[in-house]
Amino acid sequence: MGQVFERLNDRWRRFIADQPMYFVATAPSGPEGHVNVSPKGYSDTFAVLDDHTVGYLDLDGSGVETIAHLRQNGRVTIMFCSFTRSAKILRLYGRGSVVLPSDPDWPRLLAHFGPHPGVRSIIVVELDLIADSCGYSVPTMTEVAERDLLDRLARRPDTVARRVDRAGDHRHSIDQIPALAPRETDPAHQHS
Known part of the structure; x- marks a missing residue:
């Protein structure tokens, strides 16, 4: 049986810090459109900002679903699951x-x-519900290493050129929900 928690206490902060990945889920408003779930990695891209606020670094990738959905309705769920014995x-x-x-x-x-x-x-989330559940059916797995492919690709000249071009265009979700205006961000040259 799951529980609801008032805040991200030290126990939950440690749990979050120990997980090698997390999942972000968003959906467009209304009954139509596609629900999006994105796996996220890199242990240093997620931060607990305070007891009720978290944030993560949004690295340029294949789509803009999360940005489009958040700008449309703001709803988001982030899930961490332990792949260890716990x-x-x-x-x-x-x-x-x-x-x-x-x-x-x-x-x-x-x-x-x-x-x-x-x-x-950077995606910032003001939490209105913090809840756990058992995870009894989640398999135990061993993390071999963080995959650095996204960072390596981001440094390639062809990727930089593609991102410069793409930054000049309107970006939309797969359901044609507006996400980014031209030159609103510059992932070709922006580094953390």
């Missing part, structure tokens, strides 16, 4: 916002994360 799942429900390099909070927030190229935005 069978536990933690879900963080809340309202997310997209922080861009032009925002006044950018430098303060960026300081919470490790060095990565290809930074598009």
